[in-house]
Amino acid sequence: xxxxxxxxxxxxxxxxxxxxxxxxxxxxxxxxxxxxxxxxxxxxxxxxxxxxxxxxxxxxxxxxxxxxxxxxxxxxxxxxxxxxxxxxxxxxxxxxxxxxxxxxxxxxxxxxxxxxxxxxxxxxxxxxxxxxxxxxxxxxxxxxxxxxxxxxxxxxxxxxxxxxxxxxxxxxxxxxxxxxxxxxxxxxxxxxxxxxxxxxxxxxxxxxxxxxxxxxxxxxxxxxxxxxxxxxxxxxxxxxxxxx
Numbered sequence: 001x002x003x004x005x006x007x008x009x010x011x012x013x014x015x016x017x018x019x020x021x022x023x024x025x026x027x028x029x030x031x032x033x034x035x036x037x038x039x040x041x042x043x044x045x046x047x048x049x050x051x052x053x054x055x056x057x058x059x060x061x062x063x064x065x066x067x068x069x070x071x072x073x074x075x076x077x078x079x080x081x082x083x084x085x086x087x088x089x090x091x092x093x094x095x096x097x098x099x100x101x102x103x104x105x106x107x108x109x110x111x112x113x114x115x116x117x118x119x120x121x122x123x124x125x126x127x128x129x130x131x132x133x134x135x136x137x138x139x140x141x142x143x144x145x146x147x148x149x150x151x152x153x154x155x156x157x158x159x160x161x162x163x164x165x166x167x168x169x170x171x172x173x174x175x176x177x178x179x180x181x182x183x184x185x186x187x188x189x190x191x192x193x194x195x196x197x198x199x200x201x202x203x204x205x206x207x208x209x210x211x212x213x214x215x216x217x218x219x220x221x222x223x224x225x226x227x228x229x230x231x232x233x234x235x236x237x238x239x240x241x242x243x244x
Contacts, residue, residue, distance in 0.1 A: 011038065016228045087156055112192070120132070
């Protein structure tokens with residue numbers, strides 16, 4: 001029986017789809033580490049690609065009626081919890097840059113973007129409003145509330161997920177900061193600000209992968225406004241860029 005926490009993706013196809021690159025990097029650096037893909041039947045990548053990469057698929061699920069974007073993220077985690085005791089939640093824009101001796105320990109670290117701060121006094125988009133509402137909720141409970149949204153893989157444990165009070169509004173509280181702050185509070189872990197842990201580019205060309213891999217960063221992220229032609233060319237030097 002598999003004892004390692006699988007890397008778990010919630011997947012929906014995108015016009016610029018980098019899942020093949022991200023999975024190939026995992027296979028290169030972590031070998032046969034288990035991977036699970038939560039998606040709709042109609043969105044499954046090719047059978048050949050799934051088999052070649054030894055990916056478990058989860059398609060026997062559906063969202064609750066009228067679930068908003070926030071609640072849907074929670075629902076994905078509860079679906080994973082039906083299948084696994086723990087899992088490493090990963091996104092399809094998180095490129096692993098180096099081998100890891102213990103991925104569960106690595107992505108279970110209490111890393112944060114920055115320490116606790118007051119809410120910015122400025123107009124923000126919906127996502128940032130939800131984030132600061134979530135952080136404010138924890139401050140009202142006298143629970144330390146640094147910003148843990150680092151956009152890196154995270155180890156999630158079913159027992160900790162199920163310990164979150166039922167009455168908390170999962171249509172308003174963002175999953176990632178809620179889970180992490182609650183878990184660290186319960187386990188007595190002290191957050192540490194991530195230094196040189198990840199690199200991110202949101203527009204223009206991405207750096208050469210050789211440069212990224214030679215540095216201290218563990219994860220590389222990118223945004224929608226990068227030069228996708230240049231990015232695919234750079235990724236293709238090391239990884240397949242299609243579901244082959």
